[in-house]
Amino acid sequence: MSSKANLVTIYVDGYYKEPCGGWGCILKYGETIKEFSGNIIESSKPRIDMIAVTEALKHLKRPCQVELYTNCQFLINCIQSHWKRKSNLDLWDNLDNAILAHDVTWIWIKGYKEELHKQSHQLAMAAARNISPRLEVLERETNFTQARNDLQSLLKQLSKAEIIRDNENMSVALRTDNRILEFHSRKIMTISEIES
Numbered sequence: 001m002s003s004k005a006n007l008v009t010i011y012v013d014g015y016y017k018e019p020c021g022g023w024g025c026i027l028k029y030g031e032t033i034k035e036f037s038g039n040i041i042e043s044s045k046p047r048i049d050m051i052a053v054t055e056a057l058k059h060l061k062r063p064c065q066v067e068l069y070t071n072c073q074f075l076i077n078c079i080q081s082h083w084k085r086k087s088n089l090d091l092w093d094n095l096d097n098a099i100l101a102h103d104v105t106w107i108w109i110k111g112y113k114e115e116l117h118k119q120s121h122q123l124a125m126a127a128a129r130n131i132s133p134r135l136e137v138l139e140r141e142t143n144f145t146q147a148r149n150d151l152q153s154l155l156k157q158l159s160k161a162e163i164i165r166d167n168e169n170m171s172v173a174l175r176t177d178n179r180i181l182e183f184h185s186r187k188i189m190t191i192s193e194i195e196s
Contacts, residue, residue: 006064006065007029007064007065007066007067008027008028008029008060008064008065008066008067009027009028009029009066009067009069009116010025010026010027010028010053010056010057010066010067010068010069011025011026011028011069011070011109011114011116011117011119011120012024012025012026012049012052012053012056012068012069012070012120013025013049013052013070013071013117013120013121013123013124014045014046014047014048014049014051014052014072014124015048015121015124015125015127015128016043016044016045016048016128017128019041019043020039020040020041020043020128020129021039021040021041021043021044021045021047021048021128022037022038022039022040022048022123022124022125022126022127022128022129022130023037023038023039023040023048023049023051023052023055023123023124023127024036024037024052024119024120024121024122024123024124024125024126024127025037025052025053025055025056025059025120025123026116026117026119026120026123027056027059027060028116033116034059035119035123036055036056036059036123037123037124037126037127038051038055038127039127039128039130044088045072046072046074046075046087046088047088047091048124049070049072049074049075050075050088050091050092050095051091052070052120052124053068053070053075053095053098053099054091054094054095054098056068057098057099057101057102057104058098060101060102063101063102063103064102064103065102065103065105066102066103066104066105067105067107068104068105068106068107069107069108069109069114069116069117070106070107070108070109071108071109071110071111071112071117073108076106076108079099079106080106
């Protein structure tokens with residue numbers, strides 16, 4: 001075991017408010033403190049906590065003795081008590097590989113009593129809130145895509161439609177898929193009338 005002089009203390013936290021998540025981590029080595037954070041769309045609190053730990057350990061340039069503080073009992077129990085890993089299977093390999101290089105002591109911390117843990121929580125919340133503008137763009141793109149798909153579907157139906165003209169009422173009806181779409185006009189003008 002390394003001496004306390006070589007000890008890296010890490011505080012991690014994840015924050016999730018559907019559909020955005022953020023993670024924050026604080027690394028303390030001697031008097032040096034570094035902060036890291038990030039965000040993700042469509043996640044869950046356990047996933048965010050796993051990502052926070054993985055990302056924190058990735059920032060260590062060499063094998064270290066680590067004291068890792070987290071309020072995620074599920075994560076600690078899966079690692080220390082060998083609880084069955086039933087969910088987030090896509091993240092466990094990355095986390096296991098990140099842990100392998102280090103001598104990690106897991107410490108459960110209740111609430112946000114320690115200042116550095118509180119700071120990791122604030123980083124996670126800020127990161128999650130930062131995702132909102134990107135999420136709005138994604139929603140706009142999704143709505144645009146849906147509208148385009150709806151229009152393409154309508155045009156496909158119209159290409160197969162039966163046209164029914166009613167010159168007396170100046171209307172056109174399109175019968176397609178047992179639906180009738182009607183277009184009405186008060187006056188039908190010829191090209192020559194428009195140009196004059």
